[in-house]
Amino acid sequence: MTARPVAVPLTPAARALYRAGLIGALVTFACAVAFQVLSAVHADVRLQPTDVPLPADAFLRPLNDRPEAVLSWMAFDTVFVVAYLTAFAAARALAVSRTLGALSLGAMVTAGALDMVENAVLAVHAAQAWAAEPLTTAPTMTLYAVAQLKTAAATTGIAFLALALPAHDRMLRAAIVAAGAFVLVTVAGVALPELAPVEALPILLFTGLLAGVFTRRLKAGPLPDPATPAQAV
Template sequence: MAFDLLFVLGCAAMFTGAVRLTRAPALAAGALDATENALLATYAARSSTGAPVDGVPVTALYAIAALKTAAAMTAAGFVALALPTTTRAHRAMAAAAAAFVLVNAAGTALPALGPVEPLPIALLTVLPLVAFRARLRATPSAPPIGPVAPSR
């Protein structure tokens, strides 16, 4: 569940920070994932007390998971289409976003691909960190604010 919560943060922060076009689908994916997590926590609490979990809420959970995946795939597709391809880092991010869409779509048809599905989103989470870190290192630092000790 903790890793799933990272997906919520990843969708909401990484996609919306990368490209403006992805705000609505990314926020939808984050909201749907948060809803899915709340339902899972509720079901876990109910089952720990021995109460049965009804069939209709379980069906709702699958529907929410499918909508979340569709929203995340839409956001990743927008990232793949909207990122500039001027640098290797941007091309790698666009390729990872496109791979996320393709692998998740293929995973729907072939459930055996399930273990591979987290790899593109992991890349898509790490690549912006690497690119932004390199950009921050290349930016000259600002002079210190406040009094500076005289040099000898």
């Protein structure tokens, strides 16, 4: 006779949270793919000043000459921010440490707020240029500072989540490895900006794996509650 733990029923609140996390992870994944397509189609448009250091005039030129491309980026990036915040809010429920989960979500909310500030600055300048009022200066230093702070906050949030996730199966272990890869590549990218394009790969892997974790939780319910007495079979 063996003992089998009793599975805790998936509550409506938990189901809604996992479903939101799944949608958020999938949309984040899709936006990350869309960014690669936009980068290929609009190779001259650089919207992340920390990725490739540029002279002020080279950074300003696409804001004046390609405002429609800049605004397209901003539309996708707005959806991207909403999606990754949704995914990380749901991922907090996966954490085995509430403290680390809370710190992770707080860091990601900070990153999202900075991302929206960055988007607003770029969108306003692009819209102004589209209104036939070309810009003569760009807030390059402000954008550098905001982008760097955003990157630091996102790296911190993903690092805390990686430390908080359980490692009891292959998918979660793979997600932890992907999160660690993102942290390493992003930190290295601060010193070597040419590594910026490589950052997309761990993001795609991590969000894809999170989507898989949420899908499995929706199908199978949460993990057995260790506090529940075992039943005899």
